[in-house]
Amino acid sequence: MSSPEIAVIVPVFNGAKYLPACVESIAAQRFADFVCVLVDDGSTDKTPALCDDIAAGDGRFVVVHKRNGGAATARLTGVQTARAYHPRWFAFCDADDLLHPDFLGEMHRAATESGMPIACCRRVLFTDDAVPAPGPLTAKSTLYSAPDHLDALLHNHDMDFGLWNKLYTADLPLEELLDNNVLYNEDLMANWRIFLLAKGCVYLPFAGYRYRQHAASMSHALPPQSLDDQRAVALHIRESVPAQWPALQQSADAFYYEKLVYLTSMILRREDTAPYRVQYGEMLIAISSGLKDRRLGRNPRLPLVMRLSAVATVRFPKLWRRLCQKYLKDRQ
Template identity: 60%
Template sequence: MKPCEIAVIVPVHNAEAFLTACTDAIAAQKFDTFRCILVDDGSTDGSAALCDAIAAGDQRFVALHQPNCGVSTARTAGLRKAQELGALWYAFCDADDLYHPDFLGTLYTAVQNSGLPLACCRYDTFTDTIPANAPAPAGAELLRGTAHLDALLHNQAIDYGLWNKLYSAELLTSEMLNNGLAYNEDLLANWRAFLAAPGCAFCDFAGYHYRQHAASASHRTLPPQSLDDQRRAAVEIRATAPAPLQQSANAFYYEKLVYLASMILRRANAEDYRVQLYELRVAIKAGEHDPALGRNPLLPRSIRFSAFMTLHTPRLWQWACRKFLKDRQ
């Protein structure tokens, strides 16, 4: 076995239908100095046995099993195993998604050439037909200072996910991964990691293929904890942003308030969230004319418009949210 330069951590929960495609894409990486850690998180389908079979067939793969504790705990268990293996870098993949063949190699080259402890790439989405793999770039854009933090908050190409990034083992800690949130835990983990990093190397190619499932997000449950966790993440980001980034963090916070209100309004059972919606409207109203929030020059016009509609024409805005608002599924 070659040394474990990169550990790829894959949390697995009832992913039997997609797991083989996921691990086949990892196995096909042109950069092969890696180990892939499959963490079965209490699956009740055939995922546990499949993890064992994959690990038995390819020595680069390791299978772990734990009771169902959630994705953060599964990732943390994978990180501990990666530390045992002596991995110098960490990458993540969801069990229903796919890597571009050059994903690991391109991001690894970017961190080696830049000396930065963090690299990322774009992602694309698919349902049934896997996107074609475009050529990987030869170089990377270096985001330094607070530019990488601003990009994390506002650039969709960077995204909040852990799965389109490569992290130095000296940068990412188990405390960052297991941060107490069940929702937006990846955003908070990335925020803390990005805060600790002097910059990020951005590779401009769709190195990660994100699978969208048929069920619309608007028809899924929206646990109150999801709303609370997302607000908690936004509050911490606003409270810990460096001074040069404060205006950007304020805009992100206000945008999150407006977004969460729209998520409630788009639901057929919006009345069940009247307490949460009331609290969000109070916060949106309090910042409506605040130059740091509702009048923040960095706040997109679409969010200003959405905030106005949320406060002043709620019935019309509820109809518009239900008809037009779409999420990554």
């Protein structure tokens, strides 16, 4: 295979149910100059054979089989494998998701025309019962120069924390940045480190990435370690802001406090909170002590709804739990 313009990395673990549709959406890209690396992360279902069959039927697809190590290690293996083909850009796709037919083309166009090392588009959520039809394209895009792109990563929900709705120049040392020893929220940790090295990014408002929601998704689980990892990532972000960007420090401080309040609400919306006693106690102390802190609870970048939620968490815990269970049902 000659040097492709883009390498698409797809980590797969026991993904036989959804992988064919994912691969079909990649193969149908109107921008055809790509190689796709399927990384079988120690699957125990039909995924290994399925990956081999896909690669045998389409020369643009390559398969790597490895021992199970999680999505982050699978993506790292994929990037390392793809480097042998000397791509100019990297994209990522989860094995249960879908790409808009113009995802690669529009992201590549925006990145090359803007001269930015990262392109990003909007995601659209869907379920098995409602697969979205391709939406319209838009020519409008937004340029974020440093440090505004970092602020947008933290607070622009359309930009999202994920690796999968973005295109990255191959000049970035992705191998170093993806290997962050984080199991949950590893996408945000990787993107924060990547964005710190980038001069900015270009954002496209078109819905180029289709994110499947289903019960088996890791994003719907809440093991105690996920809370620990998310707090650790938010703290790392807060502590790693370059000193020359005080406005970004204020943004990161607000993000950290908002994360504490959000994670506490995730605990409270569950029927059984016993597994999270330690995490809940630690975050309650942190939220309470930060209420009057100008860098945290009184940070002007903290949304009012989060400020009120912090007060309710500390001062009206029983009422707040009832409200969380009644209205915050997305992760129950």
